[in-house]
Amino acid sequence: xxxxxxxxxxxEVIAAALHRADEIDQPVNVAVVDAGGNLVAHVRQDDAxxxxxxxxxxKAWTARAFDISTGDLAEYxxxxxxxxxxxxxxxxxxxxxxxxxxxxxxxHVIGAIGVSGGSGEQDQTIAQAGLEALxxxx
Amino acid sequence: xxxxxxxxxxxEVIAAALHRADEIDQPVNVAVVDAGGNLVAHVRQDDAxxxxxxxxxxKAWTARAFDISTGDLAEYxxxxxxxxxxxxxxxxxxxxxxxxxxxxxxxHVIGAIGVSGGSGEQDQTIAQAGLEALxxxx
Amino acid sequence: xxxxxxxxxxxEVIAAALHRADEIDQPVNVAVVDAGGNLVAHVRQDDAxxxxxxxxxxKAWTARAFDISTGDLAEYxxxxxxxxxxxxxxxxxxxxxxxxxxxxxxxHVIGAIGVSGGSGEQDQTIAQAGLEALxxxx
Amino acid sequence: xxxxxxxxxxxEVIAAALHRADEIDQPVNVAVVDAGGNLVAHVRQDDAxxxxxxxxxxKAWTARAFDISTGDLAEYxxxxxxxxxxxxxxxxxxxxxxxxxxxxxxxHVIGAIGVSGGSGEQDQTIAQAGLEALxxxx
Numbered sequence: 001x002x003x004x005x006x007x008x009x010x011x012e013v014i015a016a017a018l019h020r021a022d023e024i025d026q027p028v029n030v031a032v033v034d035a036g037g038n039l040v041a042h043v044r045q046d047d048a049x050x051x052x053x054x055x056x057x058x059k060a061w062t063a064r065a066f067d068i069s070t071g072d073l074a075e076y077x078x079x080x081x082x083x084x085x086x087x088x089x090x091x092x093x094x095x096x097x098x099x100x101x102x103x104x105x106x107x108h109v110i111g112a113i114g115v116s117g118g119s120g121e122q123d124q125t126i127a128q129a130g131l132e133a134l135x136x137x138x
Numbered sequence: 139x140x141x142x143x144x145x146x147x148x149x150e151v152i153a154a155a156l157h158r159a160d161e162i163d164q165p166v167n168v169a170v171v172d173a174g175g176n177l178v179a180h181v182r183q184d185d186a187x188x189x190x191x192x193x194x195x196x197k198a199w200t201a202r203a204f205d206i207s208t209g210d211l212a213e214y215x216x217x218x219x220x221x222x223x224x225x226x227x228x229x230x231x232x233x234x235x236x237x238x239x240x241x242x243x244x245x246h247v248i249g250a251i252g253v254s255g256g257s258g259e260q261d262q263t264i265a266q267a268g269l270e271a272l273x274x275x276x
Numbered sequence: 277x278x279x280x281x282x283x284x285x286x287x288e289v290i291a292a293a294l295h296r297a298d299e300i301d302q303p304v305n306v307a308v309v310d311a312g313g314n315l316v317a318h319v320r321q322d323d324a325x326x327x328x329x330x331x332x333x334x335k336a337w338t339a340r341a342f343d344i345s346t347g348d349l350a351e352y353x354x355x356x357x358x359x360x361x362x363x364x365x366x367x368x369x370x371x372x373x374x375x376x377x378x379x380x381x382x383x384h385v386i387g388a389i390g391v392s393g394g395s396g397e398q399d400q401t402i403a404q405a406g407l408e409a410l411x412x413x414x
Numbered sequence: 415x416x417x418x419x420x421x422x423x424x425x426e427v428i429a430a431a432l433h434r435a436d437e438i439d440q441p442v443n444v445a446v447v448d449a450g451g452n453l454v455a456h457v458r459q460d461d462a463x464x465x466x467x468x469x470x471x472x473k474a475w476t477a478r479a480f481d482i483s484t485g486d487l488a489e490y491x492x493x494x495x496x497x498x499x500x501x502x503x504x505x506x507x508x509x510x511x512x513x514x515x516x517x518x519x520x521x522h523v524i525g526a527i528g529v530s531g532g533s534g535e536q537d538q539t540i541a542q543a544g545l546e547a548l549x550x551x552x
Contacts, residue, residue: 001277001278001279001280002277002278002279002280002311003277003278004277004278006184007181007182007183007184008184010181011181034312035278035312036188036310036311036312036313036314036464037312037314037464037465038182038188038191038312038313039180039182039191040181040182041179041180041181041182042177042179042180043145043148043149043178043179044145044176044177044178044179045145046144046145046146050174050176053176053177062465064464065463065464065465065466066463066465066466067463079492079493080492082511082512082533082534082535083511083534084488084491084492084510084511085488085491085501085509085510085511086469086511088501088502088506088508088509088510089465089468089469089472089506089509090465090468090469091468091505091506092506094465187341187342187343188312188313188340188341189313189338189341189342189365189366189370190341190342192365192366192367193362193365193366196365212360212361215360215361216355216356216360217355225361225364226364229367230364230365230367230368232364233361233364233365234360234361234364235358235359235360235361235362236358257358258358258359259358282460283457283458283459283460284460286457287457312464314458314464314467315456315458315467316457316458317455317456317457317458318453318455318456319421319424319425319454319455320421320452320453320454320455321421322420322421326450326452329452329453
């Protein structure tokens with residue numbers, strides 16, 4: 001038995017992320033994947049980068065694929081660290097900068113959120129807001 | 139000036155499509171692309187096929203890429219017809235079965251909707267419901 | 277909550293499939309994916325085609341992606357039928373000939389098996405043997 | 415004559431690797447390729463990362479493709495070293511961090527093992543255990 005995020009949960013997560021994006025006035029793409037790494041929902045705000053569509057989806061996938069935030073993975077993917085080169089695997093889907101975070105339920109990863117469009121810090125803050133919306137309901 | 143669908147409009151279109159999908163009890167994926175063919179929003183209902191994620195997005199892309207419904211394009215893509223082989227172009231993004239429809243405003247294509255998850259007829263009906271939500275506001 | 281196939285179950289399924297392949301003296305590739313469509317296990321028998329590695333994995337993925345046996349999907353993917361062109365979607369992963377079958381538990385799809393290496397009929401028979409191993413334990 | 419790993423040998427290698435993975439309590443993906451670099455067998459343990467499916471297969475491929483352990487190749491793939499950029503070749507299949515090791519017989523490479531799921535050190539230890547199972551039989 002595996003728990004996985006529902007569309008309804010994904011929509012709550014995305015709504016909270018968009019709310020935060022508006023607060024800091026940074027248009028972004030937000031994506032949510034399920035426990036299998038498959039896309040559940042995606043939105044691109046008006047004026048957000050089209051290059052960030054893929055990045056938001058792939059950040060979410062990466063966070064679920066390795067059960068780690070993409071910002072943390074970044075540290076291990078630098079030259080002369082143990083996972084340098086991981087960013088070239090999985091046909092280019094692995095994204096190694098901040099903005100992707102696993103969604104957990106009782107410690108189990110049930111999906112992930114990926115945000116792209118602002119600075120690493122902005123994307124991370126927005127993803128975090130999405131994450132908290134899910135936690136608030138438990 | 140190019141008119142293009144906004145996120146707000148895409149969300150109305152998707153909400154109407156999901157409403158119709160619920161009415162006919164057929165879980166689906168729904169995607170909306172803008173005038174540039176780039177994804178604006180996507181949702182996958184619980185229990186909808188994971189193989190339909192890409193198809194919904196690519197149906198929407200196809201409908202905008204050629205300003206034609208994918209059901210109509212299907213007729214031209216059969217063996218011994220004039221565009222047979224078009225389904226192999228554009229790195230496989232061209233989708234030639236029903237469920238993708240251009241979104242228009244005063245005759246100009248401003249984006250497209252793509253639906254995947256049911257039969258061709260069901261997908262088409264659900265996409266049509268999304269289309270009508272947009273028209274109802276004009 | 278989603279049920280998904282375990283490695284232990286996948287290994288039983290594969291062992292039963294290989295047993296059947298030996299009985300009919302047809303070396304094959306066998307793959308099992310989980311509920312998320314992600315590979316759980318794969319084996320290629322000695323002398324089985326290397327071109328069938330991908331096909332076995334993609335048949336399993338296809339059977340899960342659309343919750344249908346790939347032999348049945350074949351009927352809908354022919355010219356002038358409703359899903360003609362589906363074989364060009366999902367970046368070429370959709371495989372539309374016999375040998376992929378969903379694995380079910382109480383009616384829910386928990387993964388899929390894909391077999392490639394023999395004729396369509398042989399692949400189907402071998403996949404069916406894998407399927408039955410899982411059912412026998414419930 | 416080319417010696418190449420058999421399915422039976424691959425299964426021994428994988429069993430030994432999984433045994434070691436269990437000992438150190440680190441779920442992983444393990445893959446074995448033959449002398450042609452083509453996949454012979456793959457397993458993903460329950461709770462092992464889905465992002466490691468491709469990495470385990472590609473580590474094995476890389477170790478055979480260049481007859482070198484991927485951990486050693488890592489040294490040559492860093493910025494300002496002679497093979498920097500090799501990780502971008504071969505359509506992204508080249509994996510340049512520890513966990514892939516060639517399988518040898520009388521000094522000839524007959525295939526390779528790839529492990530992914532833990533730290534570089536863990537993956538290397540588990541791959542080494544697989545390698546030793548093969549040597550023990552000669």
